[in-house]
Amino acid sequence: MHPKLRYVHPAPDWNSALPLGNGRLGAMVYGGIHTETLRLNEESVWYGGPQPPRTPFGARHHLEELRKLIRAGQHGDAESLVRQRFLATPKSARHYEPLGTCTIDFEHGPGRSGPGGPQNMVKEYTRDLDLAKAEAVVQYTIDGITVRREAIVTNADNVIAIRITAASEITFNVSLTRMSDVEWEVNEFLDSIEVLDKRIVLHATPGGKNSNSLCLAAGARADSSGSVEVVGRELKVRAKEALVVLAAQTEYRHVNVQEASLADIDAAFKYTTTELWKRHVEDWTKIYGRMSIQLYPDDAHLATDHRLTTHRDPGLASLYFAYARYLLLSCSRPSPKALPATLQGIWNPSFQPPWGSKYTININLQMNYWNANTSNLSECEIPFFDLLERLAVNGQRTATEVWGCRGWCAHHNTDIFADTETQDRWMPATLWPLGGAWLCTHIREHYCFNGDKRFLARMVPVLQGCVRFLLDFLVSDASGQYLVTNPSLSPENTFRHSESGETGVFCEGSTMDMEIVRQVFSDYLFAAAEFQAEAFSTSTIEEVKAAIQRLQPITISPEHGTIQEWGLSDYEETELGHRHVSHLYALHPGSAITPISTPGLAEAARRTLLRRIEHGGGHTGWSRAWLINLWARLRQPEQCGLNIEALLRDSTLPNMLDTHPPFQIDGNFGGAGGILECLVQSHEVIAVEGRPAVRVIRLLPSCPEDWQRGEVKGLKCRGGFELSFKWDAGVICEPVIVQSKLANELVLFFHRVGPDAEDMGTQVSVPARVGEHFVYKDGLSDT
Incomplete structure (x- = not known):
């Protein structure tokens, strides 16, 4: 069909x-x-051609003053200095x-x-x-x-x-x-x-x-x-x-x-x-x-706009997923000088498009590729990496002149010409030099699905340049105990200072910043190990190992039991239902928080999500999509179902494109990624002493209760695995077929759909052999 x-x-x-x-x-x-x-x-x-550098020459000479103002909590003065010394002219990329x-x-x-x-x-x-x-x-x-x-x-x-x-x-x-x-x-x-x-x-x-x-x-x-x-x-x-x-x-x-x-x-x-x-x-x-x-059931014979408004059967969710794969392959294919998907993919009707229809890199471009690897469309991510390589070249000047750092960086927006300067003049977003670092986290993720060492070798210079920037950009906090980013912000959000009552955006070591830095450093050490440190600087490796031990940890609010957004400062949010959930980065798209490995942080993440939703969070399509992924990682199938329903009901246009509003394609891709996370997860590993870590694959870990019957074919997992399986009446049917591409070991967990979903069912652990199919029955493996 x-x-x-x-x-x-x-x-x-x-x-x-x-x-x-x-x-x-x-x-x-x-x-x-x-x-x-x-x-x-x-x-x-x-519109237009490449622009010359736009950020004022020598902004770096005012960096120390800016850091002191932020540490002293003088938020108005800090923002005034940023306006005078750090903002680009013209203010916009193309x-x-x-x-x-x-x-x-x-x-x-x-x-x-x-x-x-x-x-x-x-x-x-x-x-x-x-x-x-x-x-x-x-x-x-x-x-x-x-x-x-x-x-x-x-x-x-x-x-x-x-x-x-x-x-x-x-x-x-x-x-x-x-x-x-x-x-x-x-x-x-x-x-x-x-x-x-x-x-x-x-x-x-x-x-x-x-x-x-x-x-x-x-x-x-x-x-x-x-x-x-x-x-x-x-x-x-x-x-x-x-x-x-x-x-x-x-x-x-x-x-x-x-x-x-x-x-x-x-x-x-x-x-x-x-x-x-x-x-x-x-x-x-x-x-x-x-x-x-x-x-199933799938009322595919009905008109799509009717299904969206009055008849949201389970089959509509699988159609939404199929549509997202269709859109990704339609707007991001590798070719000479290929470009990645913009905020609107390649479907922009306006000469004055919302947010310029650019590449927004404080969530949106990244979300465009959340389902690329899992949905067996890894090559669609190649234009993303093509742009990343060009950012790494242009971003060297930005790192030097704006921040006085080695390596390269990019701020929260870019364009066809890989512009890396500050973008717009909106204080909660503009001065954030970790956009490029977030993009770099896709390198290891892509590699984990296919094990392509040629790709990893190609991206090593990009990753090394990013690491060198971060090493130089980090500073000791006031106590001297931790390394933090400064200036730092939590993209697009604003806080109220508890003592002065002043609103602000800049802090030291926002939670998102520190988790991105931690992941980039970890990815760098992983890549060095894959190549036995060939083409890697020994001194940089040692710097990274030392720095990663001093990174500021995630902090739980003593008042609310939620994860603090602005690092060690438990500031009051000015918008409790804010669309960004940046402080939960470590839950998704990161994987440092899981219900098994960090139960305390997982519970704090759950409370954070509930607080966001209670105050109207998820009101944009892409934000709702992020919530689905987060709830899926927490293995909360009821919340997954509620948020998928809300995505289809409130944030999907008649042609099934996502609406912010207006149309943004990232919600389609993020929503599809969330649907996959409900059905299969492969981000966890089990560390076994003296042996390589073993990949954990969960089947139906967060499957909504009304998805009682279904089928998955050709889904990709980290570790180089490809899966196909069916389930009926909420129970996985035999056989589950797994093809191993990289000869890695895996552990399979079989979850159930419904009230007893926490029952893990069958657990299978087998060594895989490259290129062979394994059919799992009753915990036994037959080739």
Whole structure:
């Protein structure tokens, strides 16, 4: 059964349109009856070119003064100094822009009006997005003529293709433009449109110095009895079957963007339409088809928007997960000069997008890849690491001039050009140089799933530069006992000082900061051990070993029993239901807190979550997604179920994209990661004296009670394992199939769904052999 999004009406707006993408090109397909609209994106269309360093030269000379003000609790003075000496000009990195719009106007049916046209002449309208084939399909009957449109964005041939068929000849017009999504904005943001040899060619240069110029082109092909002619700057097509192909390139990859775009169209037209579709589906399914989750009952026959609003069956959660895998593969695929997914993936309709549709690196870009490895899409994370390498180069100047440190750093936002300077002028977020360090924690995580030493060796210079920055940035706290970050903040949150009553954002050693530093140091020592310290500095290794022993620990509030957010200072939060839960980083995405290894901290984390939720936490889509992951790590299936329900009910648009509001794609990826954490967890290890640590894999550790029956295929686990299993009536069925990729040892825990979920059921411990399948029955292992 193919997972599909289903609708019985055209999309009235962008929030109902359906996304397609091949990693580089993106399209939102509306499915109108008289007018088909495709809102288009290309990943390298950004406003302006690379900017020169923006943070004032010599900011580092004021660092000691800033640290003293923070230690003295003079928060207003500290913020005043930051405004004067540490903030960048211009204040913003570059922002992402739309590519353009393709419109296909059909000359059928009378009295066209509104976004979808009149409904009285239309029968049997359906609109689907087939996730297994990456194809959007619209079909309807009008004036007795059945019309079918199929759209793909093919990676195999690097174009957007629309196949149009009808029971008898129809006429339609194809046009291109580049206009704002704001309805009263009538300007076309382009340089020119012309028709060359029956190809529409649009040129545009996004504003700003040294901008990436772009070319968007369209061509059409009719069947043997049909025709394609030029009318003004449009293509007029008459046919029973026709193919429309769109292509686009920018100067980010090509010197002659028109030549490259037209070459893509010509190459696609060398294939029959059937061949083009076949090549696309084969390319897509060989990656997308590796893994799946299915939950029952599944009312897949119902319209998706109806399921979201009134009928949230368990199958809807597995559709949400399948959709997130679809979105990740559609907006983040490895290729020359590939870019990672932005705040909106590659689907941005606005020339003034929310938060610039940039890469926000104090949670959002990281969350985009939380489910990449577990859902068997590890290669989709490669564009993330490509950007990280460029940040490590640019961030050297930032580390030196702003902080007087070795190595490199990046703040809370970046762009296509890997900008590392301070971003915005918002005090709770701007001056936070650990964004790059958080990105570096993905290096070991990626390696743990596939054991690729070539990848790890490639990232060693990045990791070493980050470590050197952190070693220099850390200072002794007032007592001299601990090492802390200063200045430090807890991203986007604000506190009230208990003594002065003054509000502030800067502290020494926020809990998130210290746990990120601890993890980066641990990851560095792990990488050094993997290579027997080859290519690693012995002195740096010793520095890290000494520093990690002095890092400030996580502290529990004596008043509330919660984890303190601002390190050793038990400040009062000004917003108790804040969307960020940064101080629980060690629970997820980190793994230092677990119910087994640190029960006291796990209980404090549980109380922290309850306090957040009681005061309205989780009110943004991505924040709710983070809560799901946190509850899953605490093995609280009831809370997982409640928060998944809230995500689907309150933070999911009709087209199943996540809403902050407005749309942000990180909630889709984070939510999918949380669904996986409910079903399988592999972040724990058992330390055995004198032997390598053994990976622990838990099956159904936090499965909500109404997910009584389901199936998982091809799920990836840390340690190089791939799992497939079923469960029914809340109990795991035999056999559980595990394939070992790296010959590591593992321990399996079988949990149950329902009131006795804490009963661990069967426990299996076996040495694995690389490349072999193991089938587990009654605690025994058979190959």
